[in-house]
Amino acid sequence: MxxxxxxxxxxxxxxxxxxxxxxxxxxxxxxxxxxxxxxxNTTVLALSGNDAMQFDKKTLEATAGQPIKLTFRHVGKIEKRIMGHNFVLLKEGTNIVAFANQAAAAGAPTDWIPNEGAEVIAHTKMLGGGQSDMITFDAPEPGVYDFICSFPGHSSMMRGQLIVREAAQ
Ligand SMILES: [Cu+2]
Known part of the structure; x- marks a missing residue:
């Protein structure tokens, strides 16, 4: 024993x-x-959205506190006002449905980001088919963070999670 x-x-x-x-x-x-x-140390991430209202990835991974360089591409053909896509990374605990409703109400003048981005860690511009945007931001604390497209009606299909791991000591 x-x-x-x-x-x-x-x-x-x-x-x-x-x-x-x-x-x-x-x-x-x-x-x-x-x-x-x-x-x-920079985590390079690539994500795309298509005309079928889909992100090409459901999960992205990063390390806490380290820079992220994310390129988001609309690989479809449909224009922004009909099939716009963006990448919006939400703060922990944000209700996706409530946020999406607020985004829809805020509309195009805010680029579909409500409350001046109070619930948002980082986001790209709203894109039409063939466009892309690149953003850089620091990965937040370890945890699981939702990301969505905030174009009206898209977040039920266009959503995923950023998994942030603790940095190795
Ligand atoms: Cu979209």
């Missing part, structure tokens, strides 16, 4: 000490200048 327990303990210890990301990170820092390290 005792030896079984020691084996368990050894396995757990081994698991926690054998983190390879940590090793990779220190190697990277050793070989580059501080500026390059900052840039290599």
């Amino acid at each position: 005792k030896s079984w327990f020691i084996l368990m303990l050894a396995a757990v210890t081994c698991f926690s000490c054998g983190e390879t990301p940590q090793k990779k990170e220190s190697l990277k820092i050793g070989g580059t200048s501080a500026k390059e390290v900052t840039q290599s």
Whole structure:
């Protein structure tokens, strides 16, 4: 019984000490200048929306506190006022349906972002077919954040989640 327990303990210890990301990170820092390290920390994300009212991804991943460079592309052909798409990352706890209703009411003059963006972490412009937009922002605290397209009627289909993981120590 005792030896079984020691084996368990050894396995757990081994698991926690054998983190390879940590090793990779220190190697990277050793070989580059501080500026390059900052840039290599950037998470590059790509997302698209189409004329069938679909995002091409349901989940995106990032690391807390690190910069995100997100390119959003409308790969369809239909113009903005009929099939507009954007990427709107919502703060934790935001009710998607309530937000979408407010966005619809706020309308085109606000680029479909209600309350001057109070519930929004980051968002792109509203795009028509063939257009793209790139935004940069810092990943928030670890957690799961909803993203939607805030064009009227789209958020029921066009929604996904950004999973933010804790940065490796
Ligand atoms: Cu849309």
